[in-house]
Amino acid sequence: MSNESAESYRSMPLHATLAIAALVIIITGMKLGAGLLVPLLLAFFIAVVCTEPVQWLNRRGLPMRGAVVLTLLVLAGMVTLLGFLVVNSFSTFVDALPDIESRLYQAYWELLNRLSSLGLAIDPDEIEALFAGAGDTSWVTGLLGELGNFFMQSMVVALMVVFMMFETLNFRDKVSLALENPAPSLKRFGEFSITLKRYLAVKTTISLVTGILIWLSCFLIGVKFALLWAVLAFALNFIPNIGSAIAAVPPVLLLLVSQNGGVGDAFVLALAYLGVNFVLGNLLEPRLMGRALGLSTLVAFLSLVVWGWIFGVVGLLLSVLLTMTLKIALDSHPQTRWMAHLLGPGSPMRAEKSQAKRPPSKRQG
Known part of the structure; x- marks a missing residue:
């Protein structure tokens, strides 16, 4: 092993420690700000x-x-x-x-x-006693304060x-x-901007179509406050995995206890939510975005936890957008592209492509 290689090998723990320390400082700053x-x-x-x-x-x-x-x-x-x-x-x-x-x-x-x-x-009777003090009207003051904010x-x-x-x-x-030589920076920024705009346009369009279909489903089934549930479905569609399920709970529960509803109507509405989110989220959205704009399931869940802890409810809504923005920014630079690949879902076709690139073996006559 050469002296330069040995020195680089010995400095790896120091670089990793500095990187972790910088990451902790950045996350703390975002949490405080x-x-x-x-x-x-x-x-x-x-x-x-x-x-x-x-x-x-x-x-x-x-x-x-x-x-x-x-x-x-x-x-x-x-x-x-x-x-x-x-x-x-x-x-x-x-x-x-x-x-x-x-x-x-x-x-x-x-x-x-x-x-x-x-x-x-x-x-x-004991369970009722636990929630006996929850019926006061103090939540109204808190709600009005949150609306003003x-x-x-x-x-x-x-x-x-x-x-x-x-x-x-x-x-x-x-x-x-x-910049003295702005061409490389402008090129990378142009690639980042185009990819980010494409992702945001597709995600926003899918969420908007989700809200429209949910409004139509609630209107046809006869659920009250259909527009409110449609806006809720549009907003929570940005939360991966659990957002659509959370958006379905209030209208389904409301229809379940309504005079004009029942178990049958609530089940139909739950199926409507499931069908809309399955078709748009699992079939249409991946086709429009492609695997290059995807995240692995673990990364999507971790982004939900991390950004939600840092920014609260808004962090939950923007978790995928923030992580995808980071992934697109990393992918736009050659030196950080490997980190973008780690955030992605992987490529199952890589093995097939490597097999296709191999030269055909010579036949022995």
Whole structure:
């Protein structure tokens, strides 16, 4: 072994220790700065999604600034309209909440009595005493505070999106002036931007179609507050593995205890959720994205845990987006491409390709 190889081998533990220490510092910084980073990340992803219609309008002859203004106006109009509808639906849901709560409590009590009659060691009176203090109205104050915080964060995100959209107009010129040889950096950034926009466009479209189909299913079956459940399905579709299941629990449970519903209708609605998410999430989405934009199951679950711990509920919603952004950024640089391959689902065709690349053996005559 040469001296350089021996020195490099001895320095590997030091480099690994420094890398782990840097990772711990970065994660701690993100955890402490979550209040600042969450609106920034939301604005960044929304701005990336909006760049595609801006470029489409620019290719149709509209000036770039005009395309940005038109895109922002359309986005603001859609968000405002959807916000009014959701707020109206949510206010109706809050008005009907006491009746829903009483029906859920009655169904819960009947379930406990039935389990107790089957011989299980369950005392309904003792379980009721455990939750006796949970019926106060203190949650209303907390909910109103969270809604106020949500609207303030929404205003901050909206302003950031506006500034980011106009900042992208001369971003390439700034990079060209800042670097002596900007061509490699601009090329890698262009590849990263195209791949990220493709992923976000596909994911957002799939989530939007999921919300529309869920609204249609709830409307046809007769579930109340169909728009509210559709928006919930759209948002939770960004959470891998468990998001769709969580989105199905409130409407199925509501239909189960409703006067016009029952076990049959709740089962049909659960099948509708299962069918929509299976077709869109397991069949259509992988075909549109391809294996290059996929994550392994373990990485997807770990991203859910890690980003959820760092950023809370928003981290759960953005876990796949953040991990895919990291994967795309690593894949855009040759020196870090191996880490992107570790985050991916693998390639089962690699063995077949290696077999195909082997030269055919000579036949012995």
